[in-house]
Amino acid sequence: MRTAFISDIHGNLDALEVVLADxxxxxxxxxxxxxxxxxxxxxxxxxxxxxxEVSQLTVVGNHDHAALGLMDTxxxxxxxxxxxxxxxxxxDDGTQSFLRDLPYTQVxxxxxxxxxxxxxxxxxTYVLSYQEARRxxxxxxxxxxxIGHSHLPVVIEEYGxxxxxxxxPEDIPLRLHRDRRYLVNVxxxxxxRDRDPRTGYTxxxxxxxxxxxxxxxxxxxKVQQKILDAGLPPFLAQRLADGV
Ligand code: ZN
Numbered sequence: 627m628r629t630a631f632i633s634d635i636h637g638n639l640d641a642l643e644v645v646l647a648d649x650x651x652x653x654x655x656x657x658x659x660x661x662x663x664x665x666x667x668x669x670x671x672x673x674x675x676x677x678x679e680v681s682q683l684t685v686v687g688n689h690d691h692a693a694l695g696l697m698d699t700x701x702x703x704x705x706x707x708x709x710x711x712x713x714x715x716x717x718d719d720g721t722q723s724f725l726r727d728l729p730y731t732q733v734x735x736x737x738x739x740x741x742x743x744x745x746x747x748x749x750x751t752y753v754l755s756y757q758e759a760r761r762x763x764x765x766x767x768x769x770x771x772x773i774g775h776s777h778l779p780v781v782i783e784e785y786g787x788x789x790x791x792x793x794x795p796e797d798i799p800l801r802l803h804r805d806r807r808y809l810v811n812v813x814x815x816x817x818x819r820d821r822d823p824r825t826g827y828t829x830x831x832x833x834x835x836x837x838x839x840x841x842x843x844x845x846x847x848k849v850q851q852k853i854l855d856a857g858l859p860p861f862l863a864q865r866l867a868d869g870v
Contacts, residue, residue: 627735628653628831631812633660633774635677636689637667637713638816638866641825642676644844645815652840654829658683658734660774660812661741664717664725665689666709666862667816668852674721686728687741687774688750693717694725705859712858735832738768742775752776756789759809763789770802770830772810778820779813779828779839796826799836810837823869 630649635642649657659681664670670693677684689706691697693713702710717725730747732739742750743758745765753759754776762771763784781792781800784807794800802808813826824841831838850863 627833628655628829629734629737630654630657630827630829631660631739631772631810632657632677632681632815632827633741633812634662634687634777634814634816635659635664635667635673636662636814636816637664637670637673638825638849639667639669639672639676640849641816641844642673644842645825645827645840646676646680648840648842649827649829652829656682658732658739658772659685660739660772661685661687661728662689662774663687664693664713664721666706666858668849668856668858670713670716671718671721673816674724678724683732683734683739684728685732685739685741686725686730689713690725690728694722696726705861708859709862712856733768736768736770737830738766738771740771740773743773744771750775753782753809753811754778756791759784759789762809763807769807770810771808772812772828772830774812774814776811776819777814777817778811779826780811781837782809782811784808794837794839796839796841799831799834799838802835802837804835813839813841817866818869821869823867
């Protein structure tokens with residue numbers, strides 16, 4: 627069974643459409659979504675409609691929560707907060723009720739799905755250090771956990787007491803080991819932050835026991851124009867071109 631993981635779409639419909647078209651070419655059996663469907667981008671309702679159509683399982687992200695007014699956005703920077711306010715006003719009723727019903731975590735065939743991190747998922751902790759990864763491995767029992775949130779694709783391996791960040795090059799299946807555990811950050815569809823503006827997603831094939839990262843060009847300038855036309859902060863358009 628081959629599962630495609632899409633995450634951090636952030637209202638970027640053009641990027642999402644490129645990713646979904648690519649998924650069609652990758653012998654993928656099912657699609658799941660790791661949250662942050664909305665926030666930052668100009669087409670939140672359209673993105674939620676697409677996700678509802680294609681995703682077999684979806685978990686909630688912090689920006690989905692923020693757009694529903696379910697969390698304090700004081701911790702957000704000014705751009706994220708302005709975008710959250712804009713998104714709150716933009717969401718239609720159907721989108722709101724879909725987002726409101728999403729769970730923090732899901733388990734699918736022994737794989738844990740969560741937006742930010744397994745330990746206290748509602749705290750939206752970033753896994754950006756070995757120390758944090760160590761703590762997170764102690765808070766789930768599954769062998770594989772798939773996350774988003776940082777918008778930085780990476781595979782973190784636990785092998786005995788060792789924690790290693792593996793390089794996750796695009797288009798090369800990364801073979802996993804049956805006796806090791808993994809935290810896989812699947813990258814971001816709508817707002818990549820690894821200085822590569824291309825959209826991305828990850829698939830995992832349980833028969834091969836391998837993960838593969840895809841990165842794809844999409845019409846960035848078209849989305850930038852939509853952001854400006856929507857009256858969202860111009861910085862949010864610029865960062866898409868810079869991949870930050
Ligand atoms: Zn995000």
